[in-house]
Amino acid sequence: MTPKEMSVQTLEMCRLAPVIPVLVVDDAAVAVPLAEALVAGGLPVLEVTLRTPQALDVIRGMAGVAGGVVGAGTVLTEADVIAAKEAGAQFAVSPGATDALCAACEKHDLPLLPGAATATEVMGLIERGYTTGKFFPAEAAGGAKALKAIGAPLPQVTFCPTGGVSPSNAADYLSLSNVACVGGSWVAPGDKVKTGDWAGIEALARDAAALPR
Numbered sequence: 001m002t003p004k005e006m007s008v009q010t011l012e013m014c015r016l017a018p019v020i021p022v023l024v025v026d027d028a029a030v031a032v033p034l035a036e037a038l039v040a041g042g043l044p045v046l047e048v049t050l051r052t053p054q055a056l057d058v059i060r061g062m063a064g065v066a067g068g069v070v071g072a073g074t075v076l077t078e079a080d081v082i083a084a085k086e087a088g089a090q091f092a093v094s095p096g097a098t099d100a101l102c103a104a105c106e107k108h109d110l111p112l113l114p115g116a117a118t119a120t121e122v123m124g125l126i127e128r129g130y131t132t133g134k135f136f137p138a139e140a141a142g143g144a145k146a147l148k149a150i151g152a153p154l155p156q157v158t159f160c161p162t163g164g165v166s167p168s169n170a171a172d173y174l175s176l177s178n179v180a181c182v183g184g185s186w187v188a189p190g191d192k193v194k195t196g197d198w199a200g201i202e203a204l205a206r207d208a209a210a211l212p213r
């Protein structure tokens with residue numbers, strides 16, 4: 001799959017809802033109810049980060065939830081790409097974008113949302129053919145102001161800013177012409193996941209899904 005083809009798919013995906021929940025889950029037993037709550041609340045695209053030993057099992061469980069589009073986050077290596085795809089991930093997200101990782105996703109046909117935080121990194125994505133990316137770490141890298149400034153000379157790349165995005169600043173990002181959606185962990189807080197407060201998570205998802213863009 002070419003970077004251009006991947007970017008068409010990831011942009012379509014980013015347009016499905018204003019927020020992609022970024023999930024760090026250490027208990028595969030919660031995969032299905034958690035995904036069901038988020039999807040029911042209006043957030044169908046889910047990023048499960050490969051930061052826990054259970055992440056691949058979580059992806060496997062969530063991949064069976066109707067209406068969901070489940071991907072793997074924190075994908076760093078070709079082995080991660082192969083494992084994520086085998087678990088049922090439909091896309092990959094990475095905090096950055098190395099040549100090796102891009103090549104692995106292109107080779108294994110796993111659409112990649114590659115990370116970038118500076119104009120030079122965005123130019124690297126453009127040179128390789130990517131037109132959809134992740135702006136990470138969004139708040140620490142200058143926030144909506146920085147992303148707006150990057151978009152002036154480089155409007156051809158559309159982003160999903162992630163990292164420090166919250167209900168209080170999400171609208172600043174979503175109002176930008178080079179933003180399709182944002183990513184964030186606030187819709188699935190650890191305490192609510194631990195106690196199985198699926199109604200509470202669905203309510204958070206509903207609020208996030210109603211954010212204007």
Ligand SMILES: O=C[C@H](O)COP(=O)(O)O
Pocket residue numbers: 022162163164165183184185186
């Ligand atoms: O590592 C950061 C994740 O991309 C999500 O960031 P967040 O917890 O600030 O929403």
Ligand SMILES: CC(=O)C(=O)O
Pocket residue numbers: 049073074075093094095096115134136162
């Ligand atoms: C932070 C991030 O982009 C990731 O874990 O994929």
